Amino acid sequence: MINVSEPEADNLSKKLNKTRKEFDNQYIEKGSNGMMLINTIPCHFLQEDNACSVYEDRFEGCREFPALHLPYFSKRLFSTFMHYPRCPIIFNVIEELKLKTGFKDEY
Numbered sequence: 001m002i003n004v005s006e007p008e009a010d011n012l013s014k015k016l017n018k019t020r021k022e023f024d025n026q027y028i029e030k031g032s033n034g035m036m037l038i039n040t041i042p043c044h045f046l047q048e049d050n051a052c053s054v055y056e057d058r059f060e061g062c063r064e065f066p067a068l069h070l071p072y073f074s075k076r077l078f079s080t081f082m083h084y085p086r087c088p089i090i091f092n093v094i095e096e097l098k099l100k101t102g103f104k105d106e107y
Contacts, residue, residue, distance in 0.1 A: 001079065002038040002061045004028060009036060015057050042086065050086060066090050 013023035024030070029039035038044065043062075045053045052058050064070065066080065066089050073080075083090050097103070 001041070002043055002059055004036040004038060004059055006036075008059050012054060012057050012059075015054065041082070046086075050088075066093075068093060 009023060009028065010020060013020050016023065018026070024036075027038060027044055029037050031037070038059075043052075045058070047053050052062065061067075066083065066087055067073075067076065068080075068089070080090055081094075084094055085091070
């Protein structure tokens with residue numbers, strides 16, 4: 001999930017030549033607490049080649065992605081594994097962890 005702040009939504013809506021209302025209707029899901037999230041996985045802005053179409057204006061969460069350097073990695077395992085086939089960084093880290101831990105796929 002990609003969190004979006006008001007300033008980030010304002011900025012990207014301008015870059016895309018959309019009103020904030022158009023931008024929100026097309027790209028944003030709002031929680032009951034007012035939190036805004038990109039409304040699809042993978043993100044609308046992720047292209048076929050896994051490049052970001054709005055890279056220079058990407059959201060803070062995207063700038064931190066895959067956030068392996070942040071605390072509480074174990075609390076983000078679902079989203080980490082969800083991106084395993086798509087993200088070379090996550091793929092390489094998980095494959096290295098498998099080697100270091102002696103993981104054996106017995107299925």
